[in-house]
Amino acid sequence: MTAGDGTAGGRWDRPSALTLGVRDAIGAPVVVLMASFFGFGSLVRASELDLSLALFSTLTGWALPGQVVAVEMAAAGASLLLIGLAVGLTNARLLPLVVTLVPRLAGPGVARWKLFLAAHLIAVTSWIFTMRRVPSLPVEARLAYLVGFGTTLWGASLAATALGYAAAAALPPSVSLALVFLNPIYFLLLLVEETTRPSRVVALLAGAGLGPALHLANPDWGLLVAGLAAGTLAYGVERRWPPPPARTGGEPAGE
Amino acid sequence: MIEPGYALAALAIGALVTYGWRALGVVVAGRIDPEGRVIAWVACVAYALLAAVIARMIVLPLGVLAETPLWARLGATAAGVAVWYLAGRRVLAGVAAGIAVMAVLVALTGAAG
Numbered sequence: 001m002t003a004g005d006g007t008a009g010g011r012w013d014r015p016s017a018l019t020l021g022v023r024d025a026i027g028a029p030v031v032v033l034m035a036s037f038f039g040f041g042s043l044v045r046a047s048e049l050d051l052s053l054a055l056f057s058t059l060t061g062w063a064l065p066g067q068v069v070a071v072e073m074a075a076a077g078a079s080l081l082l083i084g085l086a087v088g089l090t091n092a093r094l095l096p097l098v099v100t101l102v103p104r105l106a107g108p109g110v111a112r113w114k115l116f117l118a119a120h121l122i123a124v125t126s127w128i129f130t131m132r133r134v135p136s137l138p139v140e141a142r143l144a145y146l147v148g149f150g151t152t153l154w155g156a157s158l159a160a161t162a163l164g165y166a167a168a169a170a171l172p173p174s175v176s177l178a179l180v181f182l183n184p185i186y187f188l189l190l191l192v193e194e195t196t197r198p199s200r201v202v203a204l205l206a207g208a209g210l211g212p213a214l215h216l217a218n219p220d221w222g223l224l225v226a227g228l229a230a231g232t233l234a235y236g237v238e239r240r241w242p243p244p245p246a247r248t249g250g251e252p253a254g255e
Numbered sequence: 256m257i258e259p260g261y262a263l264a265a266l267a268i269g270a271l272v273t274y275g276w277r278a279l280g281v282v283v284a285g286r287i288d289p290e291g292r293v294i295a296w297v298a299c300v301a302y303a304l305l306a307a308v309i310a311r312m313i314v315l316p317l318g319v320l321a322e323t324p325l326w327a328r329l330g331a332t333a334a335g336v337a338v339w340y341l342a343g344r345r346v347l348a349g350v351a352a353g354i355a356v357m358a359v360l361v362a363l364t365g366a367a368g
Contacts (some may be wrong), residue, residue, distance in 0.1 A: 035347060046319045049262050056263070061270030065305050070269035072308065074262050075317045087269040090308070091276055093301040098280020100289045112281075119277035173319075178358035180320055181328070184312040185335040185353035189346045191306055192336060203303040211307025212314040223311060227304025235299040239292075 017141035021148025024133070025156075029125045033153050034160035036064055039182025041164025043068065046180045047075045051165045058161045062154060063123055066091035068183050078220060086224055097127040104131070105146065107139035118143055121150025199238035206230035323361055331357035 012020070037058060044054035049071070057067045066087040073083045098119055106115060122130075130146045137145055168176040194200045207230035214222035287294070312320070313328050320328065335353025342348035 032347060035350060047317075048256050050259060053259070053262055053266060057266045057270065061266060061273045063273050065308075066269055066273050067266075069308055070265050071262075072312065072317060074257050074265040077257075080261075080264055080268055083265045084268045084272050086304070086308075088272040088275070089300055089304050091273045091301070092297045094273065094276040095280050096289050096294045096298060098277050099284050099287060099294070102281050102284035106284070115281050116278060119281050120274060122277060122280070174358050174362040177319055177323060177361050178331075178354040180318070181331060181357045182350060182354050184309045185332060186346065186350050187305060187309050188313075188332065189335065189339050189349045191302065191309070192339070193344065193346070194302070199299060200302060203299055204306045207303035207306030208310035211310040214307075215311050215315060223304065223307050226307040227300055230303035230307065231300030232296070234303055235296045238295060238299065 012137050012141045012145075014141050014144040017137055017144040018148035020133070021129075021145040021150075022152045024129050025149045025152035029129065029149075029153060030156045033125065034156050034163075036183065036186050037157040037160035038164035038167070039179055039186060040064060040067060040071075041161040041166075042168035042176060042179035043071055043164075043183055044161075045165045045168035046176065047071055051162065054161050054165050055158060058157050061087075062120065062157060063091045063094060064183075065187060068187075076219060082220055082224065086227075089224065089227055093124075094122065097124065098122050101127055101130060101146075104134045105139075105142050109140055110143060114143060118146055118150070121146055121154065123150075123153075126150045126153060197238070197243045198241055199234040199243065202237045203230055203234035206233050323357075324364060327357065327360040327364065330360060 040058070041051075041054050044051075044057075057070065061067050061070070069090045070083055070087050073086055078086075101122055102115055102119070105118065106112075126146060126149050129149055130142070133145055134142055164179065168179055171179070191200070191204050195204060207226060210226035210230050211223055214226045216222070218225075313332055314325070316323075316328070331353050334356040335349045338352035339346065339349025
């Protein structure tokens with residue numbers, strides 16, 4: 001199988017773009033996603049929730065940081081309003097991803113309802129790869145690429161959620177404890193990767209410092225207030241010292 | 256023990272607000288500047304809130320992680336960051352090191368007993 005399969009005269013049609021998306025996803029993207037969703041499955045098991053809830057979350061709410069926040073806050077007994085606010089703020093980074101990608105997918109012959117469906121597949125990894133491939137694909141084949149890439153990752157995430165859940169139940173306590181630790185260390189490293197921008201350093205340090213402190217002071221609102229305060233402080237830093245324009249997009253990942 | 260109906264509602268609300276951002280993105284695409292101020296502030300808050308949640312998970316964990324000593328969690332975190340850096344900023348290497356150190360420390364201290 002070569003990358004040129006199914007392309008007549010170098011033009012990508014929809015089936016070949018779909019296949020290309022599947023092939024691009026299988027490899028590093030699937031491995032990283034499966035490792036992180038494996039950790040999510042373990043977390044849900046450790047929170048004494050049913051496997052069906054873990055799968056429901058990955059199926060419907062597919063964006064790992066928000067899923068972890070929802071499970072954690074449910075475990076802490078937070079109100080549904082607070083959970084909605086916290087998940088909403090955590091996953092707000094999806095908005096710029098969709099806003100930048102959708103104009104490149106839309107065009108004559110691309111129905112709007114298809115964009116609303118495909119939007120569910122837009123997350124950090126699929127955004128990076130689709131943005132990279134879009135210039136070499138004709139408009140009518142771009143959505144097919146995203147669908148191929150995104151559904152492959154989505155399916156792998158579901159499988160990994162179930163595997164992580166089963167592993168946490170079957171493995172010795174020391175190992176399953178370590179698996180629950182997978183998500184915090186994974187997200188921390190993703191955040192540390194972004195610290196090439198001064199505003200991100202401020203956000204990381206202020207958020208990590210204020211988070212536990214304000215959580216102790218007020219378990220309901222503490223984390224939200226910490227995120228708003230530290231994020232606004234970081235935004236002030238970014239306004240004052242703008243990042244170099246070399247990189248665009250690339251917000252913290254996790255799905 | 257979390258009540259299943261409440262947990263389902265929490266996850267469903269999380270899913271709704273998550274898809275809400277995606278749908279809103281389709282609606283406003285082409286009408287707002289992705290490099291604009293609102294988007295920049297939203298990205299900063301999302302990043303900082305995730306940092307706050309992670310720090311709370313490590314320093315003040317809920318559930319089974321609460322049975323482990325703080326120094327073990329901090330040690331595993333430090334090991335993960337160190338290996339990530341030494342392995343040429345490879346996230347998977349850092350994650351593997353972090354959870355391996357965690358498993359060893361927990362086994363040694365018998366914290367998961």
